[in-house]
Amino acid sequence: MIKVKNISHGFDKELFIDINIDLKVGDSLAITGRSGSGKSTLLHIMSSFLKPNKGIVIFDKKDIYKYSELVRRKYFGIIFQDHFLLNGMTVKENLKISENISEKEIDNELLKELGIYELIDKKVSELSGGQKQRVSIARVLVKKPLVIFGDEITANLDKETRDEVLDMLFEYKRKNECILILVTHDDEVSNRCLRTLKI
Amino acid sequence: MFLKNKLVSQLTQYYLRYDKENPFIYLSILLSFLGISLGVMALIISMGVMNGTQKELTKKLTTMKYPITITSQIQNRIDDDLVLKLNKKFPSFKISPYYETKAIIQDGDEINAVLLYGVDFKKESEINNIFKDAVGKGEGKFKVIIGVGFSNSFGYFDGDKIELMFPKMETLGFASAPIKKRFLIDGTFKSGLGAYDIGVMYTTIDAMKRILQKNYFDGVHVSSLNAMEDIKKIRNFLNDEYDIIGWWERDSELYSALKTEKTALFLVLMIIILVASLNIISSLLMMVITKRKDIALLISLGSTKKEIKNIFFRLGLTVGMAGIIFGLILGAIGLWVLSFWKLSESIYGFSKLPIELPLFDLGLIILGTITIVFLSSIYPAKKAAETDVLKVLRND
Numbered sequence: 321m322i323k324v325k326n327i328s329h330g331f332d333k334e335l336f337i338d339i340n341i342d343l344k345v346g347d348s349l350a351i352t353g354r355s356g357s358g359k360s361t362l363l364h365i366m367s368s369f370l371k372p373n374k375g376i377v378i379f380d381k382k383d384i385y386k387y388s389e390l391v392r393r394k395y396f397g398i399i400f401q402d403h404f405l406l407n408g409m410t411v412k413e414n415l416k417i418s419e420n421i422s423e424k425e426i427d428n429e430l431l432k433e434l435g436i437y438e439l440i441d442k443k444v445s446e447l448s449g450g451q452k453q454r455v456s457i458a459r460v461l462v463k464k465p466l467v468i469f470g471d472e473i474t475a476n477l478d479k480e481t482r483d484e485v486l487d488m489l490f491e492y493k494r495k496n497e498c499i500l501i502l503v504t505h506d507d508e509v510s511n512r513c514l515r516t517l518k519i
Numbered sequence: 520m521f522l523k524n525k526l527v528s529q530l531t532q533y534y535l536r537y538d539k540e541n542p543f544i545y546l547s548i549l550l551s552f553l554g555i556s557l558g559v560m561a562l563i564i565s566m567g568v569m570n571g572t573q574k575e576l577t578k579k580l581t582t583m584k585y586p587i588t589i590t591s592q593i594q595n596r597i598d599d600d601l602v603l604k605l606n607k608k609f610p611s612f613k614i615s616p617y618y619e620t621k622a623i624i625q626d627g628d629e630i631n632a633v634l635l636y637g638v639d640f641k642k643e644s645e646i647n648n649i650f651k652d653a654v655g656k657g658e659g660k661f662k663v664i665i666g667v668g669f670s671n672s673f674g675y676f677d678g679d680k681i682e683l684m685f686p687k688m689e690t691l692g693f694a695s696a697p698i699k700k701r702f703l704i705d706g707t708f709k710s711g712l713g714a715y716d717i718g719v720m721y722t723t724i725d726a727m728k729r730i731l732q733k734n735y736f737d738g739v740h741v742s743s744l745n746a747m748e749d750i751k752k753i754r755n756f757l758n759d760e761y762d763i764i765g766w767w768e769r770d771s772e773l774y775s776a777l778k779t780e781k782t783a784l785f786l787v788l789m790i791i792i793l794v795a796s797l798n799i800i801s802s803l804l805m806m807v808i809t810k811r812k813d814i815a816l817l818i819s820l821g822s823t824k825k826e827i828k829n830i831f832f833r834l835g836l837t838v839g840m841a842g843i844i845f846g847l848i849l850g851a852i853g854l855w856v857l858s859f860w861k862l863s864e865s866i867y868g869f870s871k872l873p874i875e876l877p878l879f880d881l882g883l884i885i886l887g888t889i890t891i892v893f894l895s896s897i898y899p900a901k902k903a904a905e906t907d908v909l910k911v912l913r914n915d
Contacts, residue, residue, distance in 0.1 A: 360913075369819075369909050393821030400912065404816040408538055413529070420526035421821045463821065 321345055322467055322499060327365060327375035335361055336519045339375070343515075345466075348493060348500040350510035353519040359503040360471055362519065366501060367469045368392045379467075394422060397465030401472040403456035405444045411455050412440045418462040426462055434458045434488055450481035457485065461492060468493070470502040474509060486512055526822055530830045531837060534806065541809050547802040552842045554795030555892065559846025562788045562884045563876065564853045569784055570880060571873035573777050580773075582649050583715045584766040586746035587753065590738040591761050597736040605739065608756055612743045615642040616736040618727035622683040622720070623697075626673055633669065635683065635720045637727025646742035649710045650721060657705035660725040667709040668717030679704045683720075685730055698730055711869075785883070792888050796839070796895035803835050803899030807906070814903055815911035828904040835896025843888050 324341040328334060335358030343349055351359045364370040366377055368384045377384045384392060405414050415426050431437040436454050439447065447455065453473065460468065468489070474482040490512060493500045502509055510516045537545050589605075591597055602616050618637030623630055644651035653664050655677060663683070665675060675681050680701050688695040702722060710716055728734070743749040750765050757763065767774040807814070814827055854874050864870045 364909060390821070390823060393819075398819050400819075404812055406533065406813055406816075407540065408536060409533060413533070416529060417526065417817070418820055420524075420529055421817075459820070 321380055322366065322501075323378040324362075324366060325376050325378065327362070327372045327377070329358065329361060329365060329370075329372045329374070339517075339519070341517060343499050343501070345497050345499065346493070347515065348490070348513040349502070350513035350516045351501065351503045351519065352505065352510050352516060355505075357519050359519060363469055363471055363501065363503050367396050367398055367467075369398075394463065395466045397460035397463055397468045399457055399460050399468065399470045399473045401475050403452040405452055405456055405459075407444050410441055410443055411436060411447070414444060414455060415440075415459055415462055418459045422463040424462060424464055430461060430492075431458060433491070434461070435484070450477055450484070453477060453481075453485055454488070457489060464496065465498060467499045467501065470500070470504075472503055472505065474504070474506055482506070482508070524826060524829065526817075526826055527829045527833055530817075531833045534810070534830070534834055535837065544802065544806050544809060547798070547805060548838055551795065551798040551802045552838050552845070554798050555792065555839055555842025555888065556846035556849060558788070558792040558795045559843050559884065559888055560849040560853060561791055562785070562888075563847065563850025563881070564857065565784055565788055566781075566880050566884065567850075567854045567874045567876040568857065568872060569781055570877065571875040572869075573781065574875050575869060575873040577777070579649075579711050580770070581746075581766050582647055583710050583712055583719070584769065585646065585740040586743065587741040587750050587763065587765055588738055588769075589741065589753070589757070589761055589763050593760050595735045596760055597739060598734065602736075602739060605741070605753075605756075609741075609743070609749070609752070612741050612749065613642075613646040615639060615646050615740045615742075616724070617643075617738055617740060618724065618731060618733075619737040620727070620731060621686055623685075624673070624681060624683060631669075631673065633683075633718050633720050635663075635722060635727075637722050637724050637731075639724050643721065643740075646740055649708050653706035653708035655705040657703050659703065660723045660729070661700060661702045662705035662723065662726075663702040664706045664708055664721040665704055666716035666719055667707050668713055668715075669720070670707050672717060675704055677704055677707060687731060700726075700730060702726075789887055789891070792891050795842075796891045799835050799839060799892065799895045800899055802838075803831055803896065804902060806834070807831060807899055807903040810903075811906055811911045814906040815908040818906070818908045819912070824904040827906070828900045830900075831903040832896045832900035835899060836892060839892025839896065840889070843885065843892070846888075847885075 322341075322343045324339055327339040328337045330336075339362065341349065351362055353359050361370065365372045368377065371385070379387065379392075379395070406417070412426075415431075418424075419426050428437060431440065434454050434457065436451065436458055439451060439455070444452065444455070453476070457473070470489070473489075474485060477485060486509065489500065492498075500513070502513060504510055535548075589597065597616065599616075602614060605612070605614050615638055620635050620637075621632055622635040623632050638650075640654055644654060650664060655662075655664075663681065665681075670676060681704055682699055682701045685698045685700070687698050689698045708716070708721075741749075741753065746765055747767070750763060754763050817827060818824070854876065857872050858874050860872045862869050862871055
């Protein structure tokens with residue numbers, strides 16, 4: 321479903337050369353490597369935030385740049401290390417942003433599964449780090465994306481919270497048959513993924 | 520630009536809320552709002568007072584100088600026939616024929632000259648309210664209406680007799696002397712224009728006809744609802760033997776000064792709005808900079824650049840429009856309060872501040888302000904849409 325063909329990219333010098341990946345529905349990929357090796361850059365290329373110097377990314381048999389920005393954002397969901405929640409809003413209002421963008425209604429069952437249903441009326445500033453990350457994941461999942469990208473999403477979490485977040489994400493992937501691509505330093509994350517790409 | 524979009528509405532409302540983390544932005548937006556409000560209020564009050572005083576002054580000028588005056592260089596051209604023809608052709612116009620001459624009043628050693636009009640009291644009352652208010656109930660044709668300035672300066676009052684001397688000679692045996700005639704003072708007018716109040720008098724047409732011994736008039740005064748347009752109709756109707764002149768042509772410098780003054784005031788006050796609108800630009804730019812992470816996140820979630828642009832454009836427009844509405848309310852209150860302001864009539868010529876704000880001027884103020892607000896919201900909105908998502912996310 322998503323295919324990376326001969327991608328090479330770098331800024332002052334090449335970060336990676338001729339990367340090839342082919343991911344199908346239900347796949348999960350961990351992108352690992354040393355700091356500065358270009359893991360996040362590859363993620364940004366795959367999620368169409370950055371055009372590669374060479375090579376193409378194909379999504380559903382078509383170059384991703386052949387799709388409109390709107391379509392790309394509709395099918396792709398990105399979760400960051402930082403939750404990027406709007407602090408002055410409640411959890412519900414933050415999720416409403418996704419609802420308004422994707423025009424897909426917030427699924428209360430999903431919020432229950434993610435363990436944030438009871439937090440819905442709380443201000444973001446009142447939440448713990450783990451809860452904030454769950455809300456930021458829920459905000460992406462509300463869109464029901466076909467490909468979920470995660471950039472060091474567990475880096476700021478303790479072990480227990482990390483496991484909870486990963487359980488939740490992989491369970492969602494299993495139920496909804498989507499693709500999960502995670503940039504990580506954490507072996508636990510890469511161990512859970514079906515495939516690993518080290519750059 | 521005005522797409523109905525739930526996301527745009529949600530974010531616009533959110534950014535208008537008080538932000539504890541960035542109180543200065545909120546303060547800056549509040550100042551932008553107040554700046555626009557005060558600018559609109561200043562425009563409303565200034566234009567209201569300016570229009571009111573100008574209208575009052577113009578009313579006095581047009582009454583005493585008459586909206587349209589028809590004269591002729593050729594004698595015998597202005598007679599009862601012409602008045603009849605004008606009345607028939609323009610039944611909606613008020614027409615008053617007149618005689619005009621100088622007259623001298625000798626009071627002991629002092630000699631004063633006045634401009635004396637001989638008018639039909641009924642017709643003159645229809646076009647000259649100041650005259651109408653002054654006319655008394657005196658009988659006979661040898662009666663005069665004098666100005667309040669003349670009355671106060673020379674001590675003549677209603678019911679007194681006054682002797683006028685005319686620049687027309689009469690034969691007395693073997694000699695000749697200027698005609699002298701005693702008139703009853705039948706009323707005193709007050710125009711508010713000093714030169715007229717002291718130097719103009721009115722008597723009857725019959726008195727002037729008798730004294731000047733002529734059957735044709737010196738001119739015709741015409742009053743109509745739209746003198747500036749109606750003067751063209753009269754010019755088309757009458758031939759070149761007649762001089763037809765409007766008060767604004769006779770006092771063209773005064774007229775253009777009044778117009779220029781109003782335009783200049785409007786432009787100067789618009790600059791206040793322009794300055795206030797700079798505050799909108801700086802507040803929105805400040806907000807765009809502090810909300811870069813939000814913008815990057817929104818784009819990563821799938822909102823389009825157009826939506827981002829609309830959020831900040833609508834934000835600027837909301838602040839500006841709220842400022843305009845509040846300014847209109849403040850302006851209306853200000854004008855209402857000023858309408859009770861008492862003035863010394865002897866100094867200003869008005870007993871209270873004249874206020875008038877025509878719909879056209881109000882529309883011009885609103886339209887001008889909306890245009891400035893609209894334009895000042897575009898640049899920050901464009902800048903917001905140009906936010907480099909990767910740069911923001913990487914630098915975080």
